[in-house]
Amino acid sequence: MVMKKLLRNPLSMIGLLLLLGFILVAVFAPWIAPTSEMYANDPYRVPRYGWGNNPEPPSSEHPMGLTQGKYDIFYGVVWGTRTAFLVGLIVTGLSCIIGIVIGSTSAYIGGKFDEVVMRFVDVFMSFPFLIAAIVITTILGRGLDKVIIALVIFRWTGYARLIRGNVLQVKQEEYIMAAQAGGVSHRKILIRHVLPNTIFPVLIQASMNMGSIVVTASTLSFLGLGAPEGHADWGQMISFARNWILGTPDNPVAYWYTVVWPGLAIVLFVLSWNLIGDAFRDIMDPRIQG
Amino acid sequence: MKTKVFSLIVLLLTLSLSVSVFAFDPETFVYVGGAGGPQTLDPAAAYDTASGEVIHHVYDNLFEYVGGDLDKIGPMLALEVPTVANGLMSEDGRTIRVPIRQGVKFHDGSELTAEDVKYSFVRGMLADPAGGPMWMFFEPLLGVQTMRDVIAMAGGPSDFAEIDEVDPAILRKAYDLIDATIEVDGNDIVFHLVDPYPPFINILAKGGSWSSIISKEWMAAQGDWDGNPDTWAKWYDLALEEMTLYDKANGTGPFRLDTWDKSGAQILLSRFDEYWRGPAQLKSAVIKNIPEFSTRLLMLRAGDADGIYVGQQELPQVRSIPNVAVVEGLPQVTNTVLFFSFTIPIEGNEDLVGSGKLDGNGIPSDFFADINVRKGFSYAFDFEAYLNEVALGAGEIPKGPFPQSLPYVNTDQEYFTHDLNKAAEYFKQAFDGEVWEKGFKVGIVYNTGNDARKTALEILEYNIERINPKFQVEVIGLEWATVLDRLRSASLPVFVMGWLMDFPDTHNFAVPFMHSSGTFAGFCGQGLIDLAKEQFDELIAAGIKATDPAEREKIYFELQKQYVDLAVGMPFMEATTHRVMRDWVEGFEYCPAYSAQYDLYYISKVQK
C-alpha cells in the first residue's frame, strides 16, 4: 500500500530511482572502478596519480579528473558510495537499536526509572549536535569508526524519545493489560506485543535520517575530522575542492570537476532519501488524508 | 506581500552596492595570515611566528640584519656592533660591551636608557615562562637552560611545584647570579658570558622577539616587577595571559599597538610618529588571521587585503591573478627531516609496530637502531620527486642536518640519493639478513592536515614496497595532540618534523638534531640519546665555544659527516618561501630571520 503510493508520486519515484542507482554503484564498485594492485589490501584508498597537488581536468584515463593531491575523482565517487551507505547504515542501525532498547524499556517500566532515563536523554540532547561530534572526534582521533561512534552517541536519543512516546500509548491498550494480568513475562510482552506495534514509525524516521547522517559525516570530513586523508569519502573529496572552488580570476569554473562530481554525488544521495522521506511523511501524516 | 519582500530585497541590494564602491587606502596595510593568531605579545614568552610578527613592528632590538642579509649585522638601538677589532668584545669573546643609542623614545614618550636594556633581559630570564624562548639567554650567560636550573645553581631544588616553596635567600642568590651577567656602565651595557658564544649577537638582533627592548619604568607603573631583587618570584612562570605584556605593549618600534581585537582575530597597529629613525610611511596596519584559504584569496583579489598567507601548494592559484605580485624563492633557514626512533616501546604501540617482532608482521623495538635499516630507508626515498612534484621546486635537497644557507656547512658532503639497489643492499645486511628474509610491517606517521608530509611518507611507502614484497609500510595520520603525546615516549617509529631557526647559526641546528638533550633526541628513543652522548655531545660543546671560524668549520663539518654516515635521520627538504601581495605594495624587504611577513617600516602603497 505504502509502496504503491510511493511509486505513484513523481517525487518519491525519482528518489527511489536515484537510490536504486546508488545501490547498484555500491554493489558493483569493484567492477565499475577496479582497484589497482598497489592498493589491493585497501580498496577504499583512492589511488593517486602523481605526488603533486594541482587538480587535473577530466581525461580519457580519469573520466572525472583528478582532485587536489592527484586523487582520482571517479574512483573516489564510486567507492565513496559504499562509504556513504556504510556510515549511514551503521549509524542508523546502531543508534536505532540503542534508542529502541533504552526508550522502550524506560517507557514500559515507567515511574522513577523512566524519569531518570529521560533526564539522561535530556542531558545528551543539551549538546549542540555538531559541536558535540567535533569534541568526540577530536578526542578519539581521525577515522570513520570514530565518526560513527560520535554520531551514534548523539543520535540515539531522538529515537529513544520517539519510541518512548509510542510505547507509553500502547501500554494503556487492553491487550497489553490482559497479557500482564495473564502473567506473561515482561520481556515477552515488550518484544512480542509492544514493539511490533510501535517500532514502525521509528524505523521510517530512522531511514529518513540517512541523508542527514551522511551530510554530518561529510561535514566532519570537511573540518578535517572525518575519514583519514585519501579514504574514499565524498565529504573529504569536497574538502579537497575547498581551496579550488574559486577557480582563477579569468575562469571562475577552472576546477569545476573537483567540486561538481563529489558534490553531485552527495547531493543526489541525500536528495534521494529526502524525496522518499518527504513522500513518506505525506503518506504517514494523518492530517493530510483528504 | 510578495512584492513587498521583493522590493525590500532590491532595496538591500542597491544599498549594499552603493557602499561597496572600492576605496583604495594608501596609508593602511592589511595582512591576512592563516596559520593562527599570536599566543602572547610578551617578548619573554612569545615563541611562535604569529606572535613574533606583531612584536617585530612594536619593539626594536639592539642589532639588525642590514638589508636583510644574515651575514651583515648592523646596530639598531646599539650604537656599534661589538667585535674584537673595535675593542668592544674581549679577546676571549666572553665580555661584550654594547653602547646604547641616546634620544630613542618609547611609545609613552619616555627615553630609552641602558637600564631599560638590562631590565629587558633580566626580567625575561626571571620570568622564564615554561615553553618560552629565554633559554637563549640562559645558555650563553650561565650555561644552563631554565630559571629552574639557575635556582638549582644557587643551591635550591629544581623540582619545586610552586616557587614560594623555595627559600627566599636562595631566590635572592639566584637573582644575583643573573644580575651579575649583565652590567650597566654609564650608557653602555656589558654582558658577561660563561663561555664564548659566537652567535650571541644574533640572539640580540632583530627577528629575535625575545631580545626586544622594553621600558623598566613603564613596566613598574603597570604593576609589574620594578627591579627589586627580592620580589621577582611573584612574576615567575606566570600563565601567558597573566603577564603584563600579554596584550599591552610599550616599545620603541615604528608602530604602536592599538588593539589586539581577540574576538575579531586581528591586531591594529598605528604609526609611532616619534620613531627614532623617522616615522613610517604607513599610517596604520591590520594583521588579521583567517584560516579559510578561499576567503583570504577573495580578499586579496578584491583588494581588501594587501598581502595574504598562501601555502606553497596553493601558489599556482595566485600566480595568474592580475595586479597581484608573487615573490618566490626567498631563502629560509629551515629543514624538514624524517626521523627514526631507535628505541620504540612495543606495548600500547601495536598499531605502528605490529607484532613487535621481526616476523614479517611488525618490527622489533630496536629496528631502527640498526644502521642498515636507516640507510635502507634513506636510499629508498625519492628526493627529486618530492622537491619537484610536491614542493614544486621551491627549495633544495639538504646535505645533512644543517641548512646550506648557514655558515660552516659542507656543501660537498656526500648525501643520500634515490637508489633502490643501494637500499636493497642495506636491507639485505640488516639484522644479518633477517629483515630481507622475513620482511617487516611498520606504521609511519604524519600529523593530519599536513598534506606535503603525508605525500613524503607515501613516496617512501611506494618505494620501499617496491624493493621487497615482504616490506609493508602503512602511512598513518594522527592528530597533532596524539603525535605530541606519542613523540614524548619515542613511540613513533618514523615521523616527519621540521626545524625553523631561532638564530642563524649552525649550533641552533646541531643541538636539536644531534645533542642528547636536544629537542628531537628524546623523541628518537634511548638508543639515539646514548649514541649522541658518546659521539656528538662533546663536539657540539666544542663547536659553540670555539671563537676561531676555521675551528668551528672543522667541527661542524665533522658533525655533519657523522650525521650522514650514521644516517641518524633523513633531512629531505630545505624549503624556500614566498610572499603574495598586491602590486601596489612597495618597499618589500625580506630577511630570513624575521617572523614578520612584511617589514612594515619600509612598506608603502602606490596605486598603479
Place this chain on the structure above:
Amino acid sequence: MITYIARRLLFLPVVLIGVTLMIFVAMSFLSPYQLVSTYIKSPEELKNQSLDDLVRKYGLDQPVHVRYVNWMRNLFRGDLGYSVSANMPVAEAIARRFPATVELALFAIVPVILGGIWLGTISAKHYNRPLDHLSRTFAIVGWSLPDFVFGLILLMVFYGVLGWFPPGRLSMWADSIVLTGDFTRYTGLNTVDALLNGRPDIFWDAVRHLIAPVMTLAYLWWAYLLRITRSSMLEVMNKDYVRTARAKGLTEQVVMGRHVRRNALIPVATVSGSMVLGLLGGVVIVETVFDYKGLGLLTATGAQQLDYTLVLGTTLFYGLLLVLINLVVDVLYAVIDPRVRLE
C-alpha cells in the same frame, strides 16, 4: 503554572552537571601530553621547550576528578576559566561572540520563516500538482545541499565575482571605527549599535556582511518550514469551517488569508522556537565559511584545539540557553493556546 516553571528550573542544575561531567569523562581519555597541544599548537611551534614543564605549569597531569572539582569551585566563584584558543577568559569570549550569533540568528529567522511559509502556502494550495512538486523539490534540494558546498558557492558568486557581500562581520574601515573610535557598544549587535550611534553607513556595512550567511541558512531551513506549513495548512483546509467559508462564496484569497493561514501558523510558531535555539547554538559551518566570528566558530575551533575550558564554558552556556528557551517556548505556547496544559 508557577510550580511547573519551578520544577523545570529545578531540573536545570541536573542538565548542567550532566553536560559538564560528560565532557570531563571524555577528557579523561586524553593524556597530559595530548593536552599540551593546546599550548604548542603545531609542529612548527615545537621548539626548544620542555613538555614536562608545560604539563607541570598548567596542571595537566592532575587527575580528571581533581580538575572537575577545581573547575566547579571556580564556577561557583563565577570564574569559567581562561580559554587559550580564544586568548581571553571564557566568560568574556562568550559575552563577545554571543551577540554576533544572536545578530545572525535574528537576521536569519525572518527570511527563513517568511520564505518557508510562502513556499509552504504555495505547496498546500497546489497540493499534489506541479507547483507543489516544484516548490518542494526546490526546498528539498536546499535541504540536501551540504552547507559548506552552498556557502562556498555563495561566497564565490557574491564576493568573488560580484564583490557585493564580503566575509567577516564588518569591513575593515567600519571595524576600525567600531574598535577604536567614539563608538559605543551597547549590545554587541553591530546593526543595532550602528543605529544607536547614528551611523547608517556602518549599519549597512553590517547588513551587507549578513546577507550571504543568511541566504545560506535560509535555503537550508526552508524545506523544514515548508513541510510544517504545508501539512498544517492542508489539515486546516479540510476542516469544516473552511469548507463552510468556501461554500459561503468567499474568495479564495480571503479564505486562505483569513481562515487557513492564520490557524495553520500555530505549529510554525512552535517550531520557530527550536529553530532559534538551533541558530543560537552556533552555526559552525556557515560561520567558518563566511569567517563570521560567532559562538559556533569559537567553540568548534576551541574543540579542535582541545581547549576544554572553552568547550566546557560554551556547552554550559548552551545547556542553560536550551533549558530556558524551551521553558519560555512552552509557557508562551500555553499562554497562546488555552487548550495546552502544562504538566
